Amino acid sequence: MAIDVIKGSIRAEFSTLRYSQVWEDADVMLAALQPEKSSILISIASAGDNALALLLTDPQQVIAIDINPAQIALTHLKVAAIATLGHKDCLAFLGVTPSNARTDFFNECQAQMPGTAVRYWQDRQGDIDRGVIHIGKFERYFSLFRRFVLPIIHSKKTVEAMLAASDLPTQERVYADRWNNRRWRWLFRIFFGKFLLGRLGRDPAFFNYVEEGSVGNHFLMRAKRALTQLPVANNYFIEYILTGNYSGRHGLPPYLTETNFATLKDRLDRFVVVQDSLESHLSSTPPGTFDGYNLSDIFEYISADDTQRLLLEIARTARNGARLCYWNLLVPRWSQGDTATVISRNEELGAKLSLVDRGFFYQRVVVEEVIGATEFPPSSVGQR
Ligand SMILES: C[S@@+](CC[C@H](N)C(=O)[O-])C[C@H]1O[C@@H](n2cnc3c(N)ncnc32)[C@H](O)[C@@H]1O
Numbered sequence: 226m227a228i229d230v231i232k233g234s235i236r237a238e239f240s241t242l243r244y245s246q247v248w249e250d251a252d253v254m255l256a257a258l259q260p261e262k263s264s265i266l267i268s269i270a271s272a273g274d275n276a277l278a279l280l281l282t283d284p285q286q287v288i289a290i291d292i293n294p295a296q297i298a299l300t301h302l303k304v305a306a307i308a309t310l311g312h313k314d315c316l317a318f319l320g321v322t323p324s325n326a327r328t329d330f331f332n333e334c335q336a337q338m339p340g341t342a343v344r345y346w347q348d349r350q351g352d353i354d355r356g357v358i359h360i361g362k363f364e365r366y367f368s369l370f371r372r373f374v375l376p377i378i379h380s381k382k383t384v385e386a387m388l389a390a391s392d393l394p395t396q397e398r399v400y401a402d403r404w405n406n407r408r409w410r411w412l413f414r415i416f417f418g419k420f421l422l423g424r425l426g427r428d429p430a431f432f433n434y435v436e437e438g439s440v441g442n443h444f445l446m447r448a449k450r451a452l453t454q455l456p457v458a459n460n461y462f463i464e465y466i467l468t469g470n471y472s473g474r475h476g477l478p479p480y481l482t483e484t485n486f487a488t489l490k491d492r493l494d495r496f497v498v499v500q501d502s503l504e505s506h507l508s509s510t511p512p513g514t515f516d517g518y519n520l521s522d523i524f525e526y527i528s529a530d531d532t533q534r535l536l537l538e539i540a541r542t543a544r545n546g547a548r549l550c551y552w553n554l555l556v557p558r559w560s561q562g563d564t565a566t567v568i569s570r571n572e573e574l575g576a577k578l579s580l581v582d583r584g585f586f587y588q589r590v591v592v593e594e595v596i597g598a599t600e601f602p603p604s605s606v607g608q609r
Contacts, residue, residue, distance in 0.1 A: 320356015567597030
């Protein structure tokens with residue numbers, strides 16, 4: 226089924242599970258939004274990870290919204306797993322650690338899920354058994370890279386040497402002496418170029434607004450930066466891409482850590498999952514509702530004009546001082562023109578966070594603040 230995102234702007238298929246993990250750095254999102262206690266926040270759900278991480282800020286409510294029913298079913302499943310299981314079993318169920326008991330765990334979790342999500346997963350028992358963090362189209366693309374391309378480029382030992390590097394000079398040395406060979410540059414560029422990535426990892430329509438010459442080259446440069454200028458030691462994204470899982474040695478997404486688990490469990494009653502487009506949801510949201518917006522990179526797929534229209538709608542539904550956080554992957558998007566009179570871009574913080582962003586594929590982190598909203602009394606926003 227094809228679903229239009231913002232009338233007529235894009236025809237991308239948004240019904241299969243695209244992401245079973247969120248590939249945007251939650252720490253960057255938290256540093257960008259810095260919500261006060263008791264805030265009302267809205268986040269693109271995607272695989273649920275970063276929307277769940279927002280619970281760590283002690284909000285009044287987090288709305289996790291996604292247009293794609295499969296992403297919504299996954300978000301419900303993760304919420305149910307945190308609500309039902311202990312930390313160790315949760316990691317085993319989701320696929321971080323090995324398990325033969327995932328079907329049993331799923332059966333236990335069902336009571337905490339809406340019927341639609343239960344039926345979605347009952348039809349996909351194989352995915353449950355594999356561990357759901359590994360089954361998105363994007364994660365399967367990384368799996369192809371790891372199984373068929375990476376072994377042609379590098380020996381296991383070289384991959385281990387990169388992952389074991391404990392400081393940037395060591396990373397730079399491994400990169401220069403062992404990593405940066407011709408096969409790396411050629412195969413990486415081809416595998417993460419527009420053609421293959423568009424068809425097998427993302428969607429050709431996701432590149433509609435990309436003007437930049439070589440997508441493969443962009444990602445090669447970003448990968449070089451991640452491997453030489455950002456510590457690998459705490460980059461769980463890199464560990465996952467290179468090994469296919471998280472050992473814990475390179476950190477974990479915040480929603481999966483043992484330290485955060487009890488807090489999340491405690492606050493799940495403040496987490497609301499909504500299947501809708503952001504545009505449609507905001508159109509029925511009263512002014513002055515939200516304190517923070519985590520927007521993933523949704524502007525990547527929509528025209529410059531539609532971006533400004535959606536940003537104005539965000540300003541209308543925001544409280545004064547509300548913050549926005551989103552990413553530009555290949556398409557430059559931020560508040561401009563009339564929108565810039567009500568939403569002010571914090572270039573300094575955006576640039577600072579872009580430099581430490583472990584989700585290294587992105588060109589830029591955009592941090593903005595709503596400066597033109599009128600104060601309205603808080604509204605009640607949605608039901609779980
Ligand atoms: C924006 S995508 C992340 C893309 C990823 N970073 C990439 O570029 O490959 C994350 C989620 O946003 C959802 N999404 C995109 N546009 C949306 C919209 N207008 N309203 C609600 N959800 C949307 C998608 O269904 C997806 O699950």
